[in-house]
Amino acid sequence: MALTPDDVVTKQFQHVRFKEGFDPDEVDDFLDEIVVEWRKSIAEADELRAKLAAYESGAEAPSAPVAVIEQAPAAPVAEVIEVGQGSTAPAAASAGIIELAQRLHDEHVAEGIAQRDKLIADAQAQAATIVSDAETKGREEIARLDKERSILENRITELRNFERDYRAQLRGYIEGKLRDLETTGTTSGSTPVSAIGL
Template sequence: MALTPDDVVTKQFQHVRFKEGFDPDEVDDFLDEIVVEWRKTIAENEELKAKLAAYESGSAPAAAAPAPAPAPTPAPAPAPVSEGAPPAAASAGIIELAQRLHDEHVAEGQAKRDQLISDAQAQAAAIVSEAETKGREELARLDRERATLEGRITELRQFERDYRQQLRSYIESHLRDLETTANSSGPTPVSAVGL
């Protein structure tokens, strides 16, 4: 395919879905075509310059054998650009700029990811630390409350023992008094007055 300047100007690339820009493979393929055609043009230009120099020097035109065209080898990376090919240089510069922007965005995304992970880990550690502190405080409060309740229970048991002892002593003393009074007075006749 003979590549013309109009082909370069009118070339349309398809947009890629789910991200901005053009399909990198399609752009690379098109740039490879440009490089091949440009190399052919440079080779033809050199051949014509050699023929012109031969005519000017007076040599026979049959003596100049046509130089074979270089084999088309697509360049995967931007090749060194001759001064006669500013569009290729611009393309290489654009590709280099795009690669640099890509690398910057990737580095920025990784830094942001690392920052988010670091913040989340710090927040998780703070939450865990706060929960552990609250748990220890709650356990200490419950231990104090248990100790207070156990002390109160001990006091109430002691009070119950003392009260029972005093009540028993009181009842026994009254029973003794009743027995003593009954024994000392003897049998008392019951009066039938109120009956």
């Protein structure tokens, strides 16, 4: 099936996600320019066919042939199309437009792949940096906690030793006082309670 200007006008493109694309209005304007030029070339080809048919039938002398139709100035590639080969000019124009569209498509796909690969590489580098930073901070935190644990264990040991020594001293003191009390009690066992002041 041949591509017509109406096919270009009614063509709907899929919206892409996660990557940049062309401005849809700019693409529509460019396609409108292509359609206008395409319709001109089809009209001129039809006119030339009619003149050729009239000339072949001998009804009319040929006028000056239309030699060149230039593509719209907004087109990225300025191509010159020879008209006068009958129905091959619209087909050549169609083939040129399709080739241009395919080339643009391939360029955009390649650009998208390159951008995707760059984003993936950047994300992987960023992830590696984040993991490395987290591991470094984790090691530093573990070292700090180990040092703090060691300090606390030393402090606990000191407190246990202090408690043990304090208990021993307290026991010695209490036992000494009990001995003193017993000694005092045996020597003053005949002293009445009222004389002691109790």
